[in-house]
Amino acid sequence: MDADTLSETQRRSLDQLQVLTNGGDTEVAMSVLDSVDWDVQRAADIIFDQNPSAPLSVSRSNETPTTVESFDIDDSEQQGLLANNSGGRGFRRVPPQSSSPLAIVSRPLRLILTILALPFHFLRALFRLFRIPLPQLPMTLSGLTLYYRTPSAPRPELKTDPRSAAERWVRSLEEETGAISLARARSRTGDAASSSVGTNTSTLTSRPGKESSEDDSERVLPDFFLGSYEEFARACAKDSDARIGCVVLVSEEHDDVPEFKRSTLTDPTFVRLMHANNFLVWGGDIRDRDAWSASQKLQATTYPFVAFVALQPRRGGASRTTAPQATLTVLSRHQGPSIPSASAPTSAQTLVAHLNDQLLPRVEPFLTRLRSQAVERENLKALENAQRERERALRAEQDRAYEESQRKDKERIQARIAQDRQAAADAKRKEAESKAEQEESDRLAHEKSLWDAKRMSWRRWGRRSFLPREPRPGMAEPARGKTIRVGARMPDGKRGVRFFGENDSLTAVFAFVDALTIPEGKEFSTDLDPISPPDDAPLGEDGLTAAMYDAGKVGEDWWGFKLVLSYPRREITWESGKRIADVEGLKAGGQVIVETVDPFARTKAKGKGKDVGETNGEDDGYVTEESD
Incomplete structure (x- = not known):
């Protein structure tokens, strides 16, 4: 919990508690206040080891006439068990634990230190009033430094999420x-x-090595409710379920707890009895905050502790004319050792006998009546909904008949108006579409003209920069490798042939095909080709790659064509820095087919399943060096 998220009232309560305790740990103070609903007096009682105030009320929503305001303690059926008798069934009352010698010595000493600390409290108040920083003392003179954890009120772990703790x-x-x-x-x-286990009931998967065998198949645990104690109480107080709740509280500081876990909680008779009667079981260790809060509300003094709770009629809360309201009531409490099994208060045999002989016969009829009343309310609600649906359907049928008569009167007029409006809308829509198409066509034509001019600049510069000197046929240059011949057939039937070295870049082949698309004329002479790359781009293929990515057109979208080997058909993909010898089917020379690619609109030829400009793979009649 963060102090910055506190409300104004909570911050005042925190300041008051810190003044009473002379500062101390802010986080511990906030946790204690949160556990007592920010009641300063009760928090001070807990810190100074006084008797805590009454348990907190447990309330639930008033969705039905049955309400739950607080826990009632119904121990009327346990008086025989609490009294001393010689029948062997009863067990002695648990006397309150006496104060330890440390508590007897610390109380007067704490009072003396508190009186001595009064001047420091006064000075601290003045420093706070004038906003003067006061250094923390190495040892606070407050009763907070002397409080100790007693077995009846242990200090809980206040930062644990209830579900995670469960x-x-x-x-x-x-x-x-x-x-x-x-x-x-x-x-x-x-x-x-x-399959009837609830969504919050424990069905935790076992860890490796913990699978049960045939020998211990009878050792089972109850299906524990995984959630906070308040959620457990609300689930028990739900009229539609009206379940009996079993609260199990343990403390690892008590020697009777391990035997209670091994004998009572794993007893098949006890577990199956609760499962057969649809008990809702919740448990925890009082070292956790939620379990510690539950122990305070249930007034647990000895551990292990078992309590049974359920909805019961409120005492004195009903008149002769009204049905009694139900409140969540503590039916019985059992605390102490679990051995000997025949007479111990928390043994499985004692608890099973108590459930069968006393609790279930006394409680189950009222819970059955609550469940029946809830079912009746649901049925009545369903009948009312069905009646409303029938009335609504009848009214809807009448409305439809009236609307049908009105519709027929207005049908002809509305049809005429609709036709006129539709005609006007169609004319307006066609005009808008025609205008949009014209604007789009103009825009594309403008972009295409700019792109064609840009590409012509790059095409002519590439002819000068990327086309290497043509080697002599049949000769091999050391740097360029074996001479190969590459033929290109253009979409218009024009053919071009050029010799390359096998170590030349694949970009040279693409630049050669690109140069074949340059028109003939003096203004397109090779002598007039630019000597520097357009748009101030870097030299070489790095500049070409950068220009491609800047224009958003890479590969065939940039070149405006793609190169394909005729048989078997294989497309040659352009890659920067790739050699001709690295291209499968072209490393010994060959012929490529040039297929036009429109970067602006790749339309398909009508009635054909191939791109515009695609040609068949006829042989051009050239003989490659590979065939030689």
């Missing part, structure tokens, strides 16, 4: 007991009843 606790319980949840155990055996 999942971690269930995983540790599985690892410690070697058992798995009942729902997952039944799913492995194909039991269809396991």
